Amino acid sequence: LRGAEVCAVCGPGCPALPPEIRRLDVTTAREMFAAAEDVWPEMDMGCFTAAVADFSPEPYGPEKFKKEGARDGFSLRFQANPDILATLAARRRPGQKTLGFAAETAPDMEELMALARAKRARKDADLLAGNRINGEGSGFGSPTNSMAVTDRCGHGEIWPQQAKADVAWELLSWLLRL
Template sequence: MNIVVGITGGIAAYKAVGVIRAFVLLGHDVHVVATDAALRFVGRPTLEAISRNPVHTDLYEGVAQVRHVAIGQAADLIVVAPATASSIAKLAIGLADDLLGTTILASSAPVVVAPAMHTEMWVNAATAANVATLQSRGIRVVGPGTGQLTGSDAGVGRMVEPDEIVAAALAALRPRDLSGRRVLVTAGGTREPIDPVRYIGNRSSGRQGVAIAGAAALRGATVELIGANLEVSPPPGVRLTEVSSAAELAAAAATSAASADIIIMAAAVADYRPEITTQSKIKKETQGDRLRIDLVKNPDILAGLASTRHRGQVIVGFAAETEPDDSALLALGRSKIVRKGADYLVLNRVGWTEGFAVPDNRVLVIDLAGDIVMEASGSKLSVADRILDLLA
């Protein structure tokens, strides 16, 4: 998705770096349009390094490419953070005396603004009227929050944190087609303890499951995320239950499944666990050149949930496979979905450099009949939305 981040001249401009970074990490193409005043607070090299694109500031640059309107025409979303009292006033009257102003006027994309100013400016009748005007036109206003402002001042007017801005901005694009539904998502990789220090685990970071949970929340669902040793931050707007082992994940899922309309089992769960977990660290001095660990099979959590589901509940499983041949991969999936009893199975190929701990994914989704119902590739966020499209 092509996202324009507009930055205006306030002390909160440094927080815009966090907004840009979050969008980039989610796989979006971010273009920064900064006012001259904004660059007094945060440097162009920083913005270009984080966005991975040139920063645009001058209304008269790229005239041959009609850049003063082209940036806005190409945008899927525009976020202004921070939005000062002056920039809000300009937006309200349609003033386009700089590149950010022309970009917004030339765009049909959703616009999200994050105000930042001193309390007296925020509560001023002129600002209140301007904000009301923007909202009446469909512009989403996020914040401001209450807290420490510039100098010794404190109160309402503080720009909200980057993760809240990003969540609100992405929500502006999504249909609320999961409103009123409860979604349970598992993510991450389980760890089966050998002793208090060591464990048997896998390379799952939790990125795909976290992306699904965040996307479901943005589409209106009430989301619980059961996270097993996540290497990424959980998304805002979801309830997080942290677990470590397969047994802990199974217990948490069994408790939460009863109230869920949709269950998406994206976690990479260990198939086996050590039969005995020692209570003190195993010493190599006492073990010699070889260490024998007997493993026992873990319960099949997905099959267990499918066998006890309530009427109308939809269950989606994941299968991470290293099979390089597409036909053989599909055959593995068809066999597995019959054993598991899920409604859908998401097949994704994994290996040393794909699937786990990378920002992109490529998946194939089959139904219980073994038919291919969807294929998707791209950022894990875009894959998450494609999966949810099947369930909405």
């Protein structure tokens, strides 16, 4: 809608996108990282919206789990998934911009802002939008969000509940001003 050429790296469950958007489908967090890493050098900005799992099970092997071998149950080991936003933010070239999201549970918007500021700094994102997923009318599955937004210059705003399309438009406007 704003004239950009868009490439979307889509995990399972991503809805249909307009045909003008280049779509790269992936299944795992590691595939998402590889796809994002491949296209990042040609991008002017990245919107890192996925709630990618922090950990995934380590491969167990080709054998079937057998009850006889694990009468008391068995344990799975987990390995950390790559941090897509932090890694690509660290590799950005001059002029490239990053927008990250943080799905958080927080008792109120002020605490959400504190969490958003900390995550923005940890990830070195240019702009970070904190989303209070335990708030009414906000989070996953809701058509609206209220946000705590903070940028690399130290500015922050708490946005009242509004349509997600409006949130997206305002976030991109802010990112373009940075």
